[in-house]
Amino acid sequence: MILGVGTDLANIERIAGVLDRHGDRFRNRVFTETEQRKAERRKDTAGTYAKRWAAKEACSKALGTGLRMGIAWKDMAVRNLRTGQPVMEVSGWAAERLRDMTPKGHEAIIHVTLTDDHPWAQAFVVIEARPLA
Numbered sequence: 001m002i003l004g005v006g007t008d009l010a011n012i013e014r015i016a017g018v019l020d021r022h023g024d025r026f027r028n029r030v031f032t033e034t035e036q037r038k039a040e041r042r043k044d045t046a047g048t049y050a051k052r053w054a055a056k057e058a059c060s061k062a063l064g065t066g067l068r069m070g071i072a073w074k075d076m077a078v079r080n081l082r083t084g085q086p087v088m089e090v091s092g093w094a095a096e097r098l099r100d101m102t103p104k105g106h107e108a109i110i111h112v113t114l115t116d117d118h119p120w121a122q123a124f125v126v127i128e129a130r131p132l133a
Contacts, residue, residue, distance in 0.1 A: 057123070
């Protein structure tokens with residue numbers, strides 16, 4: 001059962017400009033330490049941040065709230081498995097919202113995919129409710 005779907009598109013050049021103007025203030029407000037370490041190791045730093053920005057926007061939409069109702073940027077975080085596959089982790093109000101929207105007897109699974117084709121970064125998030133075994 002699908003609980004929510006979200007998609008977002010981010011302009012990599014716009015994110016690069018925000019990084020240039022606001023630097024650590026922007027990074028620390030929006031991205032977790034893990035996300036920052038990942039982006040700063042990449043050749044395309046701005047593209048990596050843009051994909052994660054888009055993923056957070058898409059996740060907030062899949063949760064049915066957008067970035068309102070108490071969800072903070074850092075309540076949603078993208079990390080990568082050893083295989084490179086991105087996964088979305090939620091905490092704080094986002095985790096609470098996810099628990100509230102998940103039917104009893106089910107577990108919520110957040111699927112995320114990221115892509116970029118300069119100057120655009122895009123993310124899709126699907127939240128699935130899977131019956132418990």
